[in-house]
Amino acid sequence: MRTDGPLVAAVGLRDTIVVATEDAVLIVPRERAQDVKGLVDRLRINNRTEADAHRTIYRPWGSYHTVDAGDRFQVKRLVVNPGARLSLQMHHHRAEHWVVVRGTARITRGNDEVLLTENQSTYIPLGTVHRLENPGKIPLHLIEVQSGAYLGEDDIVRLEDSYGRDAIGSVRLALASGA
DSSP: OOOSSOOOOOOSOOSEEEEEOSSOEEEEEGGGGGGHHHHHHHHHHTTOGGGTOOSEEEETTEEEEEEEEETTEEEEEEEEOTTOBOOEEEESSEEEEEEEEESOEEEEETTEEEEEOTTOEEEEOTTOOEEEEOOSSSOEEEEEEEEESOOOGGGEEEEEOTTOOOOTTHHHHHHHHTO
């Protein structure tokens, strides 16, 4: 029995499909299962993120889970695998606060590098080149608070990446600087 996610209880259902994820529950009679596509299309028309994205997103370095989001802020729980690191990056539109909950973090912030352990935190100002690494042997857990005018993932300007991902924002950065 799973203990993560919402508790879903049903009594007396017959020929019914019940699907529960961490952010949605679907209940549909088996004979109407083909109608799910139309439901997903309606979610997309209404700009609901549940149609295409999960709250937990997996990356080569670990995962992040969106805890809360609103106008000009977003809160995520990051888990960085032992020995893994995020790309050397910067953002044009947001600043970030990181609080280490478990493990050890190696933080590159501009020209500085620091080690943070549980209950320590750092601030990454808007436009600052930075990187997060897990030099330890256990998963690194931290809380990230993003704040700014735009919080989309396409605001990541990758300057260096260990996983061969495209430098999404780097092309825009080069064009903007005339390079």
